[in-house]
Amino acid sequence: MTRVKVPTGTKCFHLHGNLSRPAVLTVVDLAANWEQHRAEVTFDCATNGPQRHVFEGPLLRDVVTSAGPAFESRQRKERSRYVLAVHGGDGHGTMLSWAEIDPDFGNAPVLLATALDGRPLDDHGTQLVVPTDRCGARYVSAVTGVWLGRCEPPLPSAF
Structure with a gap:
């Protein structure tokens, strides 16, 4: 894993798993090194009801792709x-699933947010934003890790 000196108190997350270039990243890194996308979302929160927010940040797939996923990018079934x-x-x-965010499959515009309602998330850490979800259960605040791996389900037993 790439080790970088992160100032004390800075929120960072680990990008790791089946990657050729794992990394430790901050909100500032995400804002400076990837194209920023905007998502105006409404999602249902079980505890607080409907939530409306505007998030900005890079696409999750762009950040993970830059870290060199272990899969063969031209092989759809492998991805x-x-x-x-x-x-x-x-x-x-x-x-x-990778297929959810892959342009050849679901193409969901999942973000690693760098800003929430116009305010930078530098002090809070990045937030996973899944704009296509109706409920907010897959929104993850203060992301500490993003892991990519191959799913190997067990084979059904013989009859």
Whole structure:
């Protein structure tokens, strides 16, 4: 994993797993090194009801792709076997399939947000934003890790 000196108190996350260039990244890194996308979202929160926000940040697939995923990029079936696990500072986490965010499949514009409602998230850490979800369960605040790996489900037992 690439080790970088992150100033004390700076929120960062680990990009790791089946990658040729794992990294430790901050909100500032995300804002400076990837194209920023905007998502106006409304999602249902189980505890607070409907939430409306505007998020800005790079696409998750662009950030992970820059780290060199282990799959052969030209092989669609190979790419569709990979999953992403995203963990947050509060212990919440979620899973996504690579196919959900891959342009050849679901093409979901999932973000690693650098700003929320016009305010930078530098002090809070990046947030996973899944604009296509109706509920907010896969929104992960203060992301601490993004892991990419191959999903190997067990084979069904013989009859």
